[in-house]
Amino acid sequence: MAVPFRPTPRTRVKRIHERGRYDRETVYAILDAGVICHVGYVIDGHPYVTPTSYWRHGDLLYWHGSSASRMLRHLKQEVPACVEVTHFDGFVLARSGFHHSINYRSVMALGTARLVPDDEKLVALEDFVERLFPGRWGELRPPTRQEVKATTVLRMALEEVSAKVRTGPPKDDEEDYALPIWAGVLPVTTLVGAPQPDPRLEADTPLPSYLNRSAEPAS
Protein backbone atom coordinates (compact mmCIF):
# COMPACT_ATOMS: atom_id res chain seq x y z
CA MET A 1 0.00 0.00 0.00
CA ALA A 2 1.28 3.45 -0.94
CA VAL A 3 1.63 6.05 1.79
CA PRO A 4 -1.48 8.29 1.89
CA PHE A 5 -1.30 12.06 1.43
CA ARG A 6 -1.08 13.87 4.74
CA PRO A 7 -4.09 16.20 5.16
CA THR A 8 -3.18 19.80 6.05
CA PRO A 9 -5.42 22.50 7.53
CA ARG A 10 -6.02 23.57 3.91
CA THR A 11 -6.88 20.17 2.45
CA ARG A 12 -8.56 18.32 5.31
CA VAL A 13 -12.26 17.84 4.52
CA LYS A 14 -14.00 19.22 7.60
CA ARG A 15 -17.70 19.42 6.76
CA ILE A 16 -19.13 15.91 6.07
CA HIS A 17 -15.61 14.64 6.78
CA GLU A 18 -16.50 11.07 5.78
CA ARG A 19 -16.40 12.21 2.15
CA GLY A 20 -12.69 13.09 2.44
CA ARG A 21 -10.12 10.66 1.04
CA TYR A 22 -6.36 10.96 1.24
CA ASP A 23 -5.15 7.60 -0.07
CA ARG A 24 -3.11 7.66 -3.25
CA GLU A 25 -5.22 4.93 -4.92
CA THR A 26 -8.36 7.09 -4.77
CA VAL A 27 -6.58 10.30 -5.78
CA TYR A 28 -4.80 8.61 -8.71
CA ALA A 29 -8.01 6.91 -9.92
CA ILE A 30 -9.93 10.20 -9.95
CA LEU A 31 -7.12 12.04 -11.73
CA ASP A 32 -6.55 9.25 -14.27
CA ALA A 33 -10.25 9.10 -15.16
CA GLY A 34 -10.24 12.76 -16.19
CA VAL A 35 -9.10 14.91 -19.09
CA ILE A 36 -9.95 18.50 -18.08
CA CYS A 37 -8.85 20.17 -14.85
CA HIS A 38 -9.55 23.67 -13.54
CA VAL A 39 -6.44 25.61 -12.56
CA GLY A 40 -6.79 28.45 -10.05
CA TYR A 41 -4.27 31.29 -9.73
CA VAL A 42 -4.12 34.87 -8.48
CA ILE A 43 -3.22 37.97 -10.52
CA ASP A 44 -3.29 41.34 -8.78
CA GLY A 45 -5.27 39.84 -5.92
CA HIS A 46 -8.02 38.52 -8.22
CA PRO A 47 -8.71 34.80 -8.62
CA TYR A 48 -8.77 33.24 -12.09
CA VAL A 49 -9.88 29.75 -13.03
CA THR A 50 -8.78 28.28 -16.36
CA PRO A 51 -9.90 24.91 -17.73
CA THR A 52 -7.16 22.90 -19.41
CA SER A 53 -6.24 19.31 -20.24
CA TYR A 54 -3.82 17.57 -17.88
CA TRP A 55 -2.10 14.27 -17.27
CA ARG A 56 -0.48 12.52 -14.32
CA HIS A 57 2.88 10.78 -14.16
CA GLY A 58 3.58 9.30 -10.75
CA ASP A 59 3.24 12.08 -8.20
CA LEU A 60 3.51 14.84 -10.79
CA LEU A 61 0.55 16.56 -12.45
CA TYR A 62 1.28 18.05 -15.89
CA TRP A 63 -0.50 20.59 -18.08
CA HIS A 64 0.57 22.54 -21.14
CA GLY A 65 -0.40 25.06 -23.76
CA SER A 66 0.76 27.95 -25.86
CA SER A 67 3.72 29.81 -24.40
CA ALA A 68 1.59 32.95 -24.95
CA SER A 69 -1.15 31.77 -22.57
CA ARG A 70 -1.81 34.16 -19.69
CA MET A 71 -2.30 31.26 -17.30
CA LEU A 72 1.00 29.58 -18.23
CA ARG A 73 3.03 32.80 -18.34
CA HIS A 74 1.80 33.59 -14.85
CA LEU A 75 2.21 30.16 -13.30
CA LYS A 76 5.73 29.60 -14.63
CA GLN A 77 6.79 32.33 -12.19
CA GLU A 78 6.29 29.66 -9.49
CA VAL A 79 3.34 31.28 -7.75
CA PRO A 80 0.68 29.41 -5.73
CA ALA A 81 -1.73 27.29 -7.76
CA CYS A 82 -4.78 25.13 -7.10
CA VAL A 83 -5.77 22.34 -9.47
CA GLU A 84 -9.26 20.84 -9.28
CA VAL A 85 -10.61 17.78 -11.10
CA THR A 86 -14.30 16.94 -10.79
CA HIS A 87 -16.41 14.07 -12.12
CA PHE A 88 -20.14 14.72 -11.94
CA ASP A 89 -21.71 11.29 -11.35
CA GLY A 90 -25.36 11.99 -10.66
CA PHE A 91 -28.22 13.97 -9.18
CA VAL A 92 -29.30 12.75 -5.74
CA LEU A 93 -33.02 13.34 -5.24
CA ALA A 94 -34.15 13.27 -1.62
CA ARG A 95 -37.57 13.63 -0.01
CA SER A 96 -36.77 17.17 1.16
CA GLY A 97 -35.03 19.90 -0.79
CA PHE A 98 -32.43 20.15 1.96
CA HIS A 99 -31.12 16.61 1.43
CA HIS A 100 -30.82 16.84 -2.34
CA SER A 101 -27.22 16.39 -3.37
CA ILE A 102 -24.79 15.54 -6.14
CA ASN A 103 -22.77 12.35 -6.54
CA TYR A 104 -19.24 13.26 -7.54
CA ARG A 105 -15.55 12.42 -7.29
CA SER A 106 -13.15 15.34 -6.99
CA VAL A 107 -9.51 16.06 -6.25
CA MET A 108 -7.98 19.32 -5.08
CA ALA A 109 -4.20 19.78 -5.30
CA LEU A 110 -2.44 22.84 -3.88
CA GLY A 111 1.10 23.73 -4.77
CA THR A 112 3.46 25.51 -7.08
CA ALA A 113 3.85 24.59 -10.72
CA ARG A 114 7.28 24.60 -12.35
CA LEU A 115 8.42 24.77 -15.95
CA VAL A 116 9.38 21.46 -17.49
CA PRO A 117 12.89 22.06 -18.88
CA ASP A 118 13.29 22.15 -22.67
CA ASP A 119 15.07 18.79 -22.82
CA GLU A 120 12.20 17.04 -21.02
CA LYS A 121 9.30 18.65 -22.90
CA LEU A 122 9.08 16.12 -25.72
CA VAL A 123 9.05 13.15 -23.35
CA ALA A 124 6.27 14.80 -21.36
CA LEU A 125 4.17 15.55 -24.45
CA GLU A 126 4.64 12.00 -25.74
CA ASP A 127 3.46 10.72 -22.36
CA PHE A 128 0.31 12.88 -22.66
CA VAL A 129 -0.61 11.61 -26.14
CA GLU A 130 0.24 7.97 -25.36
CA ARG A 131 -1.81 8.02 -22.16
CA LEU A 132 -4.90 8.91 -24.21
CA PHE A 133 -4.14 7.12 -27.49
CA PRO A 134 -1.51 4.38 -27.08
CA GLY A 135 0.55 4.14 -30.26
CA ARG A 136 -0.42 7.50 -31.75
CA TRP A 137 2.74 9.48 -30.98
CA GLY A 138 4.86 7.38 -33.36
CA GLU A 139 2.34 7.85 -36.18
CA LEU A 140 2.26 11.64 -36.06
CA ARG A 141 4.25 14.10 -38.13
CA PRO A 142 7.16 14.75 -35.71
CA PRO A 143 7.20 18.07 -33.81
CA THR A 144 9.38 20.87 -35.16
CA ARG A 145 11.78 22.83 -32.97
CA GLN A 146 9.56 25.88 -33.40
CA GLU A 147 6.48 23.98 -32.19
CA VAL A 148 8.27 22.70 -29.11
CA LYS A 149 9.50 26.22 -28.38
CA ALA A 150 5.98 27.60 -28.71
CA THR A 151 4.69 25.09 -26.16
CA THR A 152 5.00 25.56 -22.43
CA VAL A 153 4.72 22.49 -20.20
CA LEU A 154 4.23 22.86 -16.45
CA ARG A 155 4.21 20.26 -13.71
CA MET A 156 3.24 20.36 -10.07
CA ALA A 157 4.16 17.86 -7.39
CA LEU A 158 1.20 16.11 -5.80
CA GLU A 159 1.89 16.83 -2.14
CA GLU A 160 -0.93 18.82 -0.56
CA VAL A 161 -3.83 16.86 -1.99
CA SER A 162 -7.25 15.63 -0.98
CA ALA A 163 -10.11 13.86 -2.68
CA LYS A 164 -13.80 14.17 -1.93
CA VAL A 165 -16.33 11.54 -2.96
CA ARG A 166 -20.09 11.15 -2.61
CA THR A 167 -21.82 8.01 -3.84
CA GLY A 168 -25.09 6.22 -3.26
CA PRO A 169 -28.71 7.07 -2.51
CA PRO A 170 -30.01 10.13 -0.63
CA LYS A 171 -29.74 10.33 3.15
CA ASP A 172 -33.10 11.58 4.33
CA ASP A 173 -34.34 12.44 7.78
CA GLU A 174 -35.63 9.20 9.31
CA GLU A 175 -39.23 10.41 9.52
CA ASP A 176 -39.24 11.42 5.84
CA TYR A 177 -38.64 7.89 4.48
CA ALA A 178 -42.34 7.05 4.87
CA LEU A 179 -43.42 9.94 2.60
CA PRO A 180 -44.74 9.00 -0.87
CA ILE A 181 -42.10 11.10 -2.65
CA TRP A 182 -39.88 9.59 -5.32
CA ALA A 183 -36.25 9.51 -4.18
CA GLY A 184 -33.12 8.05 -5.68
CA VAL A 185 -30.27 8.82 -8.02
CA LEU A 186 -30.29 10.09 -11.60
CA PRO A 187 -26.91 8.83 -12.81
CA VAL A 188 -24.77 10.95 -15.11
CA THR A 189 -22.09 9.45 -17.35
CA THR A 190 -19.63 10.85 -19.84
CA LEU A 191 -19.30 8.86 -23.05
CA VAL A 192 -16.80 8.85 -25.89
CA GLY A 193 -18.71 8.46 -29.16
CA ALA A 194 -17.80 7.09 -32.57
CA PRO A 195 -14.82 8.80 -34.27
CA GLN A 196 -15.80 11.55 -36.76
CA PRO A 197 -13.25 11.65 -39.60
CA ASP A 198 -11.90 15.03 -40.68
CA PRO A 199 -13.70 15.98 -43.96
CA ARG A 200 -10.22 16.46 -45.43
CA LEU A 201 -8.99 13.00 -44.42
CA GLU A 202 -7.14 11.25 -47.27
CA ALA A 203 -9.24 8.41 -48.71
CA ASP A 204 -8.42 4.93 -47.33
CA THR A 205 -6.68 6.28 -44.22
CA PRO A 206 -7.32 3.44 -41.76
CA LEU A 207 -8.91 4.04 -38.36
CA PRO A 208 -6.16 3.33 -35.83
CA SER A 209 -6.77 0.42 -33.47
CA TYR A 210 -6.72 2.71 -30.42
CA LEU A 211 -9.87 4.41 -31.79
CA ASN A 212 -11.58 1.22 -32.88
CA ARG A 213 -13.61 0.68 -29.76
CA SER A 214 -17.23 1.09 -28.81
CA ALA A 215 -18.54 3.92 -26.70
CA GLU A 216 -16.96 3.94 -23.27
CA PRO A 217 -16.91 6.08 -20.17
CA ALA A 218 -14.55 9.05 -20.43
CA SER A 219 -14.00 11.77 -17.84
Add this chain to the structure above:
Amino acid sequence: MAVPFRPTPRTRVKRIHERGRYDRETVYAILDAGVICHVGYVIDGHPYVTPTSYWRHGDLLYWHGSSASRMLRHLKQEVPACVEVTHFDGFVLARSGFHHSINYRSVMALGTARLVPDDEKLVALEDFVERLFPGRWGELRPPTRQEVKATTVLRMALEEVSAKVRTGPPKDDEEDYALPIWAGVLPVTTLVGAPQPDPRLEADTPLPSYLNRSAEPAS
Protein backbone atom coordinates in the same frame (compact mmCIF):
# COMPACT_ATOMS: atom_id res chain seq x y z
CA MET B 1 -31.14 41.03 -29.70
CA ALA B 2 -29.81 41.45 -26.16
CA VAL B 3 -26.81 43.73 -25.64
CA PRO B 4 -23.57 41.70 -25.60
CA PHE B 5 -21.21 41.68 -22.63
CA ARG B 6 -18.45 44.24 -22.98
CA PRO B 7 -15.04 42.53 -23.00
CA THR B 8 -12.54 43.95 -20.50
CA PRO B 9 -8.76 43.54 -20.44
CA ARG B 10 -9.39 40.63 -18.07
CA THR B 11 -12.05 38.82 -20.09
CA ARG B 12 -11.12 39.56 -23.70
CA VAL B 13 -9.92 36.36 -25.39
CA LYS B 14 -6.57 37.37 -26.88
CA ARG B 15 -4.90 34.19 -28.06
CA ILE B 16 -6.98 32.51 -30.83
CA HIS B 17 -9.38 35.43 -30.42
CA GLU B 18 -11.91 33.91 -32.84
CA ARG B 19 -12.87 31.50 -30.07
CA GLY B 20 -14.05 34.37 -27.85
CA ARG B 21 -17.78 35.09 -27.59
CA TYR B 22 -19.43 37.91 -25.70
CA ASP B 23 -23.06 37.67 -26.80
CA ARG B 24 -25.60 36.86 -24.11
CA GLU B 25 -27.24 34.08 -26.15
CA THR B 26 -23.99 32.06 -26.22
CA VAL B 27 -23.13 32.76 -22.58
CA TYR B 28 -26.64 31.87 -21.38
CA ALA B 29 -26.75 28.69 -23.47
CA ILE B 30 -23.44 27.45 -22.04
CA LEU B 31 -24.45 28.29 -18.47
CA ASP B 32 -27.92 26.76 -18.82
CA ALA B 33 -26.53 23.50 -20.23
CA GLY B 34 -24.41 22.96 -17.11
CA VAL B 35 -24.88 21.83 -13.52
CA ILE B 36 -21.42 22.10 -11.93
CA CYS B 37 -19.26 25.24 -11.92
CA HIS B 38 -15.79 25.83 -10.48
CA VAL B 39 -15.57 28.82 -8.15
CA GLY B 40 -12.18 30.47 -7.64
CA TYR B 41 -11.33 32.62 -4.62
CA VAL B 42 -8.29 33.77 -2.69
CA ILE B 43 -7.54 33.14 1.00
CA ASP B 44 -4.28 34.47 2.44
CA GLY B 45 -2.95 35.00 -1.07
CA HIS B 46 -3.54 31.38 -2.10
CA PRO B 47 -6.01 30.42 -4.83
CA TYR B 48 -8.73 27.86 -4.14
CA VAL B 49 -11.08 26.25 -6.62
CA THR B 50 -14.28 24.61 -5.38
CA PRO B 51 -16.74 22.70 -7.57
CA THR B 52 -20.39 23.33 -6.80
CA SER B 53 -23.80 23.26 -8.45
CA TYR B 54 -25.17 26.54 -9.76
CA TRP B 55 -28.12 28.03 -11.60
CA ARG B 56 -28.80 31.20 -13.60
CA HIS B 57 -31.70 33.59 -13.33
CA GLY B 58 -31.51 36.42 -15.83
CA ASP B 59 -28.14 38.10 -15.36
CA LEU B 60 -27.56 36.60 -11.94
CA LEU B 61 -25.57 33.43 -11.25
CA TYR B 62 -26.52 31.59 -8.06
CA TRP B 63 -24.87 28.90 -5.96
CA HIS B 64 -25.50 27.60 -2.46
CA GLY B 65 -24.45 25.19 0.22
CA SER B 66 -24.01 24.67 3.91
CA SER B 67 -23.53 27.88 5.86
CA ALA B 68 -20.47 26.15 7.35
CA SER B 69 -18.73 25.82 3.95
CA ARG B 70 -15.32 27.49 3.80
CA MET B 71 -16.00 28.70 0.28
CA LEU B 72 -19.34 30.30 1.15
CA ARG B 73 -18.17 31.79 4.45
CA HIS B 74 -15.30 33.42 2.59
CA LEU B 75 -17.21 34.66 -0.46
CA LYS B 76 -20.07 36.18 1.53
CA GLN B 77 -17.54 38.78 2.68
CA GLU B 78 -17.89 40.20 -0.84
CA VAL B 79 -14.38 39.43 -2.05
CA PRO B 80 -13.36 38.86 -5.69
CA ALA B 81 -14.55 35.64 -7.26
CA CYS B 82 -14.18 33.83 -10.58
CA VAL B 83 -16.77 31.32 -11.77
CA GLU B 84 -15.93 28.90 -14.59
CA VAL B 85 -18.26 26.51 -16.41
CA THR B 86 -16.78 24.08 -18.93
CA HIS B 87 -18.35 21.51 -21.24
CA PHE B 88 -15.85 19.02 -22.67
CA ASP B 89 -17.19 18.17 -26.14
CA GLY B 90 -14.45 16.10 -27.74
CA PHE B 91 -10.85 15.22 -28.51
CA VAL B 92 -9.52 16.83 -31.68
CA LEU B 93 -6.93 14.57 -33.31
CA ALA B 94 -4.67 16.32 -35.80
CA ARG B 95 -1.85 15.03 -38.01
CA SER B 96 0.79 16.61 -35.76
CA GLY B 97 0.90 16.60 -31.98
CA PHE B 98 1.02 20.38 -32.04
CA HIS B 99 -2.43 20.79 -33.59
CA HIS B 100 -4.21 18.35 -31.32
CA SER B 101 -6.89 20.14 -29.39
CA ILE B 102 -10.08 19.87 -27.37
CA ASN B 103 -13.59 20.87 -28.43
CA TYR B 104 -15.26 22.71 -25.59
CA ARG B 105 -17.67 25.45 -24.56
CA SER B 106 -16.71 27.49 -21.51
CA VAL B 107 -17.74 30.63 -19.66
CA MET B 108 -15.67 32.69 -17.24
CA ALA B 109 -17.42 35.24 -15.01
CA LEU B 110 -15.48 37.63 -12.77
CA GLY B 111 -17.14 39.57 -10.00
CA THR B 112 -18.21 39.69 -6.40
CA ALA B 113 -20.80 37.36 -4.94
CA ARG B 114 -23.33 38.65 -2.44
CA LEU B 115 -25.53 36.92 0.12
CA VAL B 116 -29.11 36.35 -0.95
CA PRO B 117 -31.18 37.88 1.88
CA ASP B 118 -33.13 35.51 4.14
CA ASP B 119 -36.50 36.50 2.71
CA GLU B 120 -35.40 35.64 -0.84
CA LYS B 121 -33.64 32.35 -0.12
CA LEU B 122 -36.67 30.08 -0.52
CA VAL B 123 -37.63 31.60 -3.86
CA ALA B 124 -34.06 31.10 -5.09
CA LEU B 125 -33.90 27.47 -3.93
CA GLU B 126 -37.28 26.74 -5.52
CA ASP B 127 -35.95 28.22 -8.76
CA PHE B 128 -32.93 25.88 -8.58
CA VAL B 129 -35.02 22.71 -8.09
CA GLU B 130 -37.66 23.69 -10.64
CA ARG B 131 -35.06 24.48 -13.27
CA LEU B 132 -33.77 20.91 -13.04
CA PHE B 133 -36.99 19.05 -12.21
CA PRO B 134 -40.10 21.06 -13.10
CA GLY B 135 -42.86 20.29 -10.63
CA ARG B 136 -40.68 18.70 -7.94
CA TRP B 137 -40.56 21.58 -5.44
CA GLY B 138 -44.29 21.29 -4.66
CA GLU B 139 -43.99 17.53 -4.05
CA LEU B 140 -41.20 17.75 -1.47
CA ARG B 141 -41.47 17.81 2.30
CA PRO B 142 -41.37 21.60 2.87
CA PRO B 143 -38.14 23.15 4.23
CA THR B 144 -37.95 23.86 7.96
CA ARG B 145 -36.75 27.20 9.31
CA GLN B 146 -33.65 25.47 10.62
CA GLU B 147 -32.81 24.06 7.18
CA VAL B 148 -33.20 27.44 5.51
CA LYS B 149 -31.00 29.01 8.20
CA ALA B 150 -28.32 26.33 7.66
CA THR B 151 -28.22 27.09 3.93
CA THR B 152 -26.27 29.98 2.44
CA VAL B 153 -27.24 31.20 -1.02
CA LEU B 154 -24.94 33.50 -2.97
CA ARG B 155 -25.48 35.30 -6.25
CA MET B 156 -23.16 37.19 -8.54
CA ALA B 157 -24.14 39.61 -11.28
CA LEU B 158 -23.08 38.54 -14.77
CA GLU B 159 -21.19 41.65 -15.86
CA GLU B 160 -17.56 40.86 -16.64
CA VAL B 161 -18.10 37.70 -18.64
CA SER B 162 -16.71 35.93 -21.66
CA ALA B 163 -17.28 32.62 -23.39
CA LYS B 164 -14.79 30.54 -25.31
CA VAL B 165 -15.83 27.90 -27.82
CA ARG B 166 -13.98 25.46 -30.07
CA THR B 167 -15.89 23.23 -32.47
CA GLY B 168 -15.16 21.24 -35.61
CA PRO B 169 -12.31 19.25 -37.10
CA PRO B 170 -8.57 19.79 -36.56
CA LYS B 171 -6.77 22.68 -38.27
CA ASP B 172 -3.59 21.16 -39.62
CA ASP B 173 -0.68 22.77 -41.42
CA GLU B 174 -1.58 22.77 -45.12
CA GLU B 175 1.26 20.41 -46.11
CA ASP B 176 0.22 17.88 -43.44
CA TYR B 177 -3.23 17.17 -44.92
CA ALA B 178 -1.72 14.78 -47.46
CA LEU B 179 -0.19 12.56 -44.76
CA PRO B 180 -1.80 9.13 -44.22
CA ILE B 181 -2.54 9.86 -40.55
CA TRP B 182 -6.05 9.48 -39.15
CA ALA B 183 -7.44 12.85 -38.09
CA GLY B 184 -10.84 13.93 -36.84
CA VAL B 185 -12.88 14.33 -33.72
CA LEU B 186 -13.69 11.87 -30.95
CA PRO B 187 -16.92 13.33 -29.58
CA VAL B 188 -17.62 13.33 -25.86
CA THR B 189 -21.15 13.58 -24.46
CA THR B 190 -22.62 13.64 -21.00
CA LEU B 191 -25.73 11.51 -20.53
CA VAL B 192 -28.39 11.28 -17.86
CA GLY B 193 -29.21 7.62 -17.31
CA ALA B 194 -32.29 5.79 -16.05
CA PRO B 195 -33.45 6.79 -12.53
CA GLN B 196 -32.18 4.49 -9.76
CA PRO B 197 -34.80 4.28 -6.97
CA ASP B 198 -33.62 4.64 -3.39
CA PRO B 199 -33.56 1.11 -1.84
CA ARG B 200 -35.74 2.55 0.94
CA LEU B 201 -38.35 3.97 -1.47
CA GLU B 202 -41.92 3.17 -0.31
CA ALA B 203 -43.51 0.53 -2.54
CA ASP B 204 -45.75 1.90 -5.34
CA THR B 205 -44.22 5.40 -5.21
CA PRO B 206 -44.74 6.56 -8.80
CA LEU B 207 -41.87 7.86 -10.93
CA PRO B 208 -42.59 11.57 -11.45
CA SER B 209 -43.24 12.65 -15.04
CA TYR B 210 -40.16 14.94 -15.04
CA LEU B 211 -37.98 11.82 -14.60
CA ASN B 212 -39.89 9.68 -17.06
CA ARG B 213 -37.74 10.41 -20.07
CA SER B 214 -35.11 8.53 -21.98
CA ALA B 215 -31.38 9.22 -21.69
CA GLU B 216 -30.55 12.74 -22.76
CA PRO B 217 -27.58 15.10 -22.85
CA ALA B 218 -26.83 16.72 -19.48
CA SER B 219 -23.97 19.09 -18.67
